[in-house]
Amino acid sequence: MTDLIKLRGVDKYYGDYHALRDINLTIRAGEFFSLLGPSGCGKTTLLRVIAGFEGVSGGTVMISDKDMADVPPNQRPTNMVFQSYAIFPHLSVGENVAFGLRKSGLNKADKASAVEEALSMVGLAGYGKRAAHALSGGQRQRVALARALILKPKVLLLDEPLSALDKKMREHMQVELIRLQRAVGITFILVTHDQEEALVMSDRIAVMFAGEIGQLDDPETLYRRPNSRRVAEFIGKMNFLPGRVTATGDTITLDIAGFGVTDVPAVQAPEGATLGEAAIGIRPETLAILFDGEKASRHEAAAVVDEVVYYGDMTYYDVRVNNVPEPLTIAMKNMIGRPVLDVGAQTRIAWDERAIVVF
Numbered sequence: 459m460t461d462l463i464k465l466r467g468v469d470k471y472y473g474d475y476h477a478l479r480d481i482n483l484t485i486r487a488g489e490f491f492s493l494l495g496p497s498g499c500g501k502t503t504l505l506r507v508i509a510g511f512e513g514v515s516g517g518t519v520m521i522s523d524k525d526m527a528d529v530p531p532n533q534r535p536t537n538m539v540f541q542s543y544a545i546f547p548h549l550s551v552g553e554n555v556a557f558g559l560r561k562s563g564l565n566k567a568d569k570a571s572a573v574e575e576a577l578s579m580v581g582l583a584g585y586g587k588r589a590a591h592a593l594s595g596g597q598r599q600r601v602a603l604a605r606a607l608i609l610k611p612k613v614l615l616l617d618e619p620l621s622a623l624d625k626k627m628r629e630h631m632q633v634e635l636i637r638l639q640r641a642v643g644i645t646f647i648l649v650t651h652d653q654e655e656a657l658v659m660s661d662r663i664a665v666m667f668a669g670e671i672g673q674l675d676d677p678e679t680l681y682r683r684p685n686s687r688r689v690a691e692f693i694g695k696m697n698f699l700p701g702r703v704t705a706t707g708d709t710i711t712l713d714i715a716g717f718g719v720t721d722v723p724a725v726q727a728p729e730g731a732t733l734g735e736a737a738i739g740i741r742p743e744t745l746a747i748l749f750d751g752e753k754a755s756r757h758e759a760a761a762v763v764d765e766v767v768y769y770g771d772m773t774y775y776d777v778r779v780n781n782v783p784e785p786l787t788i789a790m791k792n793m794i795g796r797p798v799l800d801v802g803a804q805t806r807i808a809w810d811e812r813a814i815v816v817f
């Protein structure tokens with residue numbers, strides 16, 4: 459994939475407030491890229507900087523190797539779909555979609571076929587004559603998408619486009635958006651504060667905190683190898699145990715509270731890890747309760763159930779393990795014939811050193 463958007467040393471101040479701090483970022487042509495982070499971290503600002511709605515206080519924004527400093531939003535190869543999908547309720551669906559073409563100079567017949575093509579892309583073929591105000595939330599979102607796509611931008615910028623939809627509809631539209639992005643092949647940049655949404659949809663994700671990019675990786679790497687505790691905690695759940703690094707090299711030797719001594723490959727620790735205290739991260743689904751007679755394939759420890767939260771498909775247990783200061787959370791899939799343990803039950807848990815992340 460070729461590089462499409464390059465941000466180099468981008469800073470943005472609102473008065474004294476430093477909203478973007480030295481952002482360096484390359485987005486490739488045709489990728490589904492997400493900006494993920496907590497409220498106020500600067501995701502929307504970054505998107506608006508790419509679109510040209512906000513100027514930068516320092517650094518450069520390049521699109522297709524062209525410096526965008528003096529290029530206004532309407533002359534950039536980008537188009538934005540907003541959080542509150544601003545469609546015109548008094549117009550028809552087709553008129554809403556055609557709105558994007560008002561300055562295109564196309565004749566009536568060409569406009570009509572472009573509208574129909576855009577509507578069919580978003581699964582609304584034949585809806586052109588309907589009144590926009592009579593659409594459901596999901597359909598309105600599709601109309602907003604069609605209106606943005608009809609201009610054939612190189613980059614579609616999506617600012618929390620699904621946040622107004624209920625959970626079921628949002629999950630449905632996530633899949634539709636992925637399909638749409640693959641079908642049209644243009645670059646999508648999505649702003650979201652929803653980690654699951656970002657993991658499901660993206661080729662790569664930039665996780666932002668306080669105006670900075672904390673980590674930029676593909677979903678699996680972000681989840682399995684978070685580079686900091688704050689990334690680990692923002693993306694999913696993670697248990698942290700106190701431990702010590704007692705030897706370094708191609709393998710790292712760890713002494714973990716309650717779990718004892720184990721070796722892990724160096725990739726599971728930060729680059730240049732040094733001897734001494736470390737936080738040991740373990741995801742809840744990489745731990746397991748051992749039921750009657752089950753044996754751990756790697757290691758096990760005795761535990762007492764402290765709390766049980768039943769989710770239907772899953773049960774989350776908090777368990778206490780001797781010498782581990784905090785209870786550990788374990789996510790177990792509920793299976794036929796597998797009981798749900800009670801609080802206070804004595805059990806054994808399995809852990810696997812390959813699932814450890816050292817911080």
Ligand code: ATP
Nearest residue numbers: 472475477495496497498499500501502503504651
């Ligand atoms: P959210 O998910 O809540 O929309 P965000 O990550 O998109 O958050 P931004 O909207 O980019 O965050 O805002 C980043 C910071 O900059 C916030 O603290 C916000 O209050 C501030 N900010 C944004 N726009 C302006 C503005 N026009 N003037 C002053 N401050 C602003």
